[in-house]
Amino acid sequence: MRRYKVETLVEGTVKYYFIRDCETLDIVYFPSKYLKYKIKSHRSPNTVKRAAFAICYYLEYLKEIPMEIPQVYELDLEKQNDHFVNFLYWLKAGNHTEKNNLKVIHNGTCNAYLEDVFRFFLYIEGMDEQLGSLKVLSYNYHFAVNAVGVKKKLRFQAFKGYLQPEERNVRPAEQDEIITILQACTNCRDQLLILLLAETGFRIGEILGVDYVHDIDYQHHLVGVYFREDNENEARAKNAEYRKAKISNDTFEFLMYYLAEYRELLQHQNYLFINITGNTAGQPLKVNSVYDMLGRMEKKTGIDLTPHMLRRYFANMRRKDGWRLELIQQALGHKHLDTTIRYLNIIDDELIEASQEFYEKHSALYGVKELL
Template sequence: MKVQKIYVENKPYPLYILIDDEFKVVDKVMKYIKFLDNTGKAPNTIKAYAYHLKLYFEYLKQIGKEPDRVSFEDISNFVGWLGSPTGQVNVYHIAPQEAIRAETTVNVIINAVMSFYDYLERLGVFDGTSTFYNETRSPKTYKSFLYHATKNKAQKRNIFKLKVKKKLIKVLSQEQIKTLLIACNNKRDKIILMLLYEGGLRIGEVLGLRHEDVVTWDNQIKIVHRDYNVNEAFAKSKRERVVDVSKQLMSLYTDYIIYEYDDEVGGDYVFINLRGPNYGEPLRYHSVLDLFMRLEKKTGIIVTPHMLRHTHATELIRNGWDAAYVQKRLGHANVQTTINTYVHLSNDDMKGKYQEYLQRSENRSE
C-alpha cells in the first residue's frame, strides 16, 4: 500500500490517493478523498486521513477482508492491531508490552475509519455503522449554549474510542526560551521561535506567512488561510484572525528583511532558505524540524514547535486572561478546546497556592 500525492486540474493544492500492492487506485478511498475535498476539508486533514486509511487497508489485507464485509469484531481487532508492538493480528503477549502508538494517535486513526464508514453507509454500500456507536442522551461534560434545544436527542459516541490518560502539557521556562533564542544562528530562526512562543502561532501558520500579512506599523500578524502554498504549509482554520505582537519582534523582522532576506529570490514568502541548493525557496516543515533538532542538541532542551505555543497559552491563563480571549488569539474553533487544554494546575501551581495559604495563615496569627 502506498499514499500517492497527485495534482488535479483547477486545484491549487495536491490531493492524496491510496495505491494498492498492484499499483491500482483504491476506488472507495479515492471517492472518499474527493468527498472530503468537496466538503471543504483542509489539505493537511485530507493527507492525514489518506495515511490513516492506508493503515486500515493494510490490516484488512492481513485478515483477508474487504472494507464492506467487516464485522464489529474486525474493527475491535484493528484497535488492538494499531497498538500491537508486532503489528500482527491475534497475537497476544504474556509479558507487558509497550504500545507502539499512544491512545490519542489510535483515536485519531479510528475517527478517520469511522468517518470513512459513515460515508460508505450514506452511499448505501455498507450497513453496519450502527454497531460502531453507543447512543447517549446527555453529554457528561461541556454543555453548549443551545444544549436545551438538543438535550433529548440521542447522540452518537464512538464505541472504539480509547480512554486517554490526562497529561499535563509540557511548557518551557523563561530561562529556557532565552537560551533557545540565543542558540539560533540567524535572525530568521529567532523570528520563527518568537512567533511560535510570543504569538502562539501554529507552525503551518508561520511557514505560510506572506509579507503582506505582517503589519509592521501596528505590530500585528494576520493569519490568512490560503488554498495553496508552495511549501504545502496551511493554516488549520479558514477563519482569518489578527495576532498582536511586540515591537521587539517587529524590529527583528525589519532587521531580517534588511540583512538576511534576498528580495530577488524570496518572492512574497516571509521565511525562505538562506543557503544551499534550495536557496530562496519557501521554508518547509522538515527544515523547521531540523532546526529544532539542532537547538535541542545545542542546548540540551527538549523542545517542539507546539511546545512553544503551549507555553504562550499557559502563560496567558496564569496571567489572568479569560479563556475566550485565549481562544481567539490561538484560533481555536471552540472555547472548550482552550479550557480542556490549558486551564490546568501543575504541581508548581499547587505549591505556589499552598505557600500563599501558609503566608496568609501566619499573618492572621500575628
C-alpha cells in the same frame, strides 16, 4: 511485504493522495476517490494525509483477517464492534508500522485512525446505498425528563470501543530555554521564527503561512493569520480562521532587520519564512525543516523545544500576567475554552492558595458561627 501504500500526485499547488495495491499496481478505487473528495472539500493537507494512511492501514488489517468491506456490513452489531475494537488493538500493537520501529503508539492516535475509517465508511454508504449502514455507527435514542418535567432527547452512538486516550503531557517552554536557543541559532531567520511563535501563540502552520506583504500591519506591529488553500508549503490556518497578534517593539525591529538581511531572496515571493541556503533558497519554509532545525538546536544545547511548547509558553505567560481565559482562548484560536484550560499549568498549590485567599475575603459567607 505491505500490499497497500499511500502515494501522492501534485497538480499545481494541490497535492492529491491515493492508495495503490502493490500486488496489482492498480489504484484502489473507493479509498482514492474518497481522498480526492476530501481535497475537493477543502480539508487541510494534513487531515487528508492522515485519512490516507488510516485507510491504508485498515486495508492491510482486512487483508490479514482476511475480510472484504462488504463482509463487514454483514456482521451483526456485536461482531462489528469486535471487528473495530480488534483493529484498534492491531494498531496499538504497531502492526501498521515497520517492525524495527520502537515508537510508542498512543491510544489517541489509534482512535483518530479509526474515526477516519468510520468517515470513509460513511462516504461509501453514500456512494452505494445497497451496502446499508454500519450498525456500530447507528444511534440509540431515549428520552430523559428533568426536574421540571421537560423531556430531552438523548442520542448515543452504538460503538463504545475507543481506547482511553492518554493525557497529553506537553510542558510549556521556559523563558531561559528560549533565550538559550535564540543565542544558539546561526541565522536571524530561525531567531525570528522562535520569537514570533513565542509572542503570537500561533500554530507552526499559521506562522509559515504568513505573507509579509499582506498579513503584517507594519504601522501597528500586528501579524495576521489568514486562511489560504494554496500555500506552496502546505501551511494552513486551522478551522479556516482569521485573527491578529501584536508583537513587541523589539521583535518588530528584529523583523525589519530580517527583511533587510534577506531582501534579495524575499523579493521573489511573499512568504515571510523561506529557505535561505541550498538549491531551494528563496522557497517557502516547510514544517519538516523547522523540526529539523529544532532538532539541531537540541543536539547543540540539550534543550528540547517544539512549536507547541512555545504556544503553551505564550498561554501561561499571559495567564500569569492576568489575562482573562477568554482573551487567551481568542489569541490561541481555540474553539472551546476547555482546550485553553488544558494548556495552562494550573497546579494544585495554586488552586489551594486561590481558595485560601477567597475564604479570607469572604469568611462569613454562610453565617456558620451563628450555627455554633
